[in-house]
Amino acid sequence: MENFLHWRYRVGNQRDWVWRGWQTRYAYLRAAVGESSTPIILLHGFGASIGHWRQNLSALAQYHTVYALDLLGFGASEKTSAPYSAVFWAEQVYDFWKTFVGQPVVLVGHSVGSMVCLAVAARYPEMVKGIVMINLPDSSVLEAPKWLQKSIARPLRWSMSALAVVTQPLLGITKGVLTSPLIFYPLFRLIRSTSVIKLWARQAYATPTAITDEVLEIFSSPAYDRGAVRALRAMIHPKTKAEMDCTARNVLPKLDIPMLLLWGKKDKMVPPKLGPLFVRYNSKLTLVSIENAGHCPHDECPETVNRIILDWLASWQLSNTASFAGFLVRNPDVTKSGADHLLF
Secondary structure (H helix, E strand, O other): OHHHOOHHHOOOEEEEEEEOOEEEEEEEEOOOOOOOOOOEEEEOOOOOOHHHHOOOHHHHOOOOOEEEEOOOOOOOOOOOOOOOOHHHHHHHHHHHHHHHOOOOEEEEEEOHHHHHHHHHHHHOHHHEEEEEEEOOOOHHHOOOOHHHHHHHHHHHHHHHHHHHHHHHHHHHHHHHHHOOHHHHHHHHHHHOOHHHHHHHHHHHOOOHHHOOHHHHHHHHHHHHOOOHHHHHHHOOOOOOHHHHHOOHHHHHHHOOOOEEEEEEOOOOOOOHHHHHHHHOOOOOEEEEEEOOOOOOHHHHOHHHHHHHHHHHHHHHHOOOHHHHHHHHHHOOOEEEEOOOOOOO
């Protein structure tokens, strides 16, 4: 019967919270059992919201108090012109944690939300007990062979410096033109249309039947909120030094916490072959590939993803690795990878 309820009735208690003068939305569910267990904070991907976790919140809340946060600019949170970035959203998550949680948590992020997880772990290690990332759109781990790096390093530095002198003004002009109201506003109206959202969903989901009217509503409705176009314009900017410092390549080697990376084998948006590259940067990172899922496995295969997360949490919190290993054995649609077993 639960599936017949609107998603707003399946994400627990929703509340508004004012952060730095901006209205933001969050949801929470208290743990059904084991109130002393580690809390979980769920962080959605780009263009998504609390609603994208509607099939995960209640399952995870059987054993953990779970919070889900609409990052500023998304969902029911305010759409405003702000310095959006993974680092900026990490500051929002940290202040939310200080206000409402106050004890170490496990962060669960999807796509861009995974990048926010890394930024939080890098900047505020005292609040993070573990991380679950559902794909990670970070190309910083891509590397050329060392011999190639050495052979092109010097001429590349020279050419890039010269190129920057020429192209920087052009890039600024191009960005200014593309984000001008005369061009950006009509483009935004096209992007938020149901037909375009459907095209995006067909790329994000491997299972056509998972693309329901509810999914389309979750992604399209916030784009009609006041200030939505202004918020999206503000998200288009070159990376700052703070963002570069929080890339996976810089952050992963420094983390000493349990980490789980889930990836749909049919992900068309972020190549699954990128997954094993992250494992090389930290032996505590476990990669699990999900057979019949695309970019959103938590929504396409929620039962599988929920069980993986819960068993993984139990495995390191209770020092019972048999629980997690047993689940993988019982489920041939998932594949585990560690630093010594790369999936190419």
